[in-house]
Amino acid sequence: MRATTRLALLGTSVALVATAVSATAAQAEDGGSGNITIDKVVVNGGKPVVVGTTNVVTAKVSVTASDDSGIKETTYITGDGPTPNYDQIWYDDGEITCVKVSVTTSTCTGTLTFDPQGGSAINGNSAAATWNLATLVSAHDYDYIHRDAATTFKVQRASKLTVNASPEPVKKGKTITVTGKLSRANWEDSLYHGYANQSVKLQFRKKGSSTYTTVKTIKTNSTGNLKTTVTASTDGYFRYSFAGTSTTPAANAAGDFVDVQ
Structure with missing residues (x-):
């Protein structure tokens, strides 16, 4: 978990958009610009993330998006549960990999981590709930889209x-x-x-x-x-x-x- 402020180049004249990430992993409200779309988001193959008492559990996340100029990157992927339960991964830390599906579409993947020993994401039994999957995706023509709940998924107690x-x-x-x-x-x-x-x-x-x-x-x-x-x-x-x-x-x-x- 970390508190970080990221600056992303999102336009030629409007150059910078700040994305502040607090200790609760709060993101900006839904928004964006241009004709970029998020087409599909899948967490853990569509199954609940089941966590026991000792082993760290990982869940693969894939974000498929499209834009007429092609997808540049998925800047971040955040799993947001009841405060203070969250986990976040970043493209510029090498934690998210994007693969081109076509000229206009790419699928970006990363892995969320859930540690029942008080580490990443799991902070008490309140973490057993429906979580939101937040993400920010940008295109080569500087179009971008961010969603606080691009999809939802469940975290469960084994x-x-x-x-x-x-x-x-x-x-x-x-x-x-x-x-x-x-x-x-x-x-x-x-x-x-x-x-x-x-x-x-x-x-x-x-x-x-x-x-x-x-x-x-x-x-x-x-x-x-x-x-x-x-x-x-x-x-x-x-x-x-x-x-x-x-x-x-x-x-x-x-x-x-x-x-x-």
Whole structure:
């Protein structure tokens, strides 16, 4: 993170436009000049950026733009989350590379970095939200365009889901108890904590089948734990399945096999 003021040559007579970047990575309001357009912006292949508790996560960003004179550069790309969560990359630092698609169109790419250990972008659990992708693109004829929200993308707290079905083996018609836990990354203490009051499906896959079917839906308790019972009928695998929320991705537990005798 840095506080910087950049000066960009954007015209022959109006020569300089100042772009100030504060510690919150705020950019100028939407604007521009000429007929330059931003055609497409993709963050992380269109998927949410999922961050755990230890590993740095990177997300590729591509900005495709067009102008009748051709694209000169994408000056900056900024991921803006809830203050103070942001990450920024710069063309003149060699962090953004532009490739010509045609005479008029180029695609410029760079990588945003998300560090759950208090480094780039992730500053507490509030970072799990919808982010704006801001960018400034300029053309060879000095046309330029900047957008505070050229697109949006989600940053999510990684999730984990476990399952255990017992007893194993079990007699047909007897009760099977299925326990488990749903947890998610906490960026305040770098640990995983139970995700409370979430709907989770108990699913079963018969031995020899490749398809899980939902048996019932239950909710996690105040510590993220799951517990329910079913009647033993045939050999197969039990798992819990979580559909995800806006701040937390979907998760499936690995199936636990039960031998029914």
